[in-house]
Amino acid sequence: MTSPDQVNVLEFRKAMGRFMTGVTIVSTVAPDGTLRGFTANSFTSVSLDPPLVLVCVANASSSTADFVAAPSFGVSILSQHQVDISARFARPGDNKFEGVAWKLSERGSPIIHGAIAWLDCARHEAISAGDHTILIGRVAEFGHENGMPLGYFGGRYVGLGRDIAPKVSRSH
Structure with a gap:
């Protein structure tokens, strides 16, 4: 085991890659009206x-200041059929929304069409936390559709294809 001061960043990234996550597009509108998303x-x-x-x-992102300053942001939870959209928004650059179907929420956040769920926050x-900024949003509006989520595991996209476990019910 290593001490916190001796962590190999690449190996840490590989270890964290063993945790499967969902994939989202986070979006806002900059003060100059430019659409921002990642x-x-x-x-x-x-x-x-x-x-x-x-x-x-990521603090290194050119749009971090826009997200921190924005009064609202949207989160689009992608379906397994939206790998191309995820890849597009993962790359640096402008015009990420060009050719992508989207709409503005009532609060003015861009929401990606076809997402299986969306939140307007x-x-x-x-x-501030290390090399990232944690944005906490209060959900003002949301929606969801049927579909399977897009996942990310071990540095690659994964899809579930179908439900593999029964739905968990909660009783109070």
């Missing part, structure tokens, strides 16, 4: 009451 698999729910989610934004808090 692919994120560092996304999770934080709280049900109030409804909060978090996403991590008011910025709740931004927290």
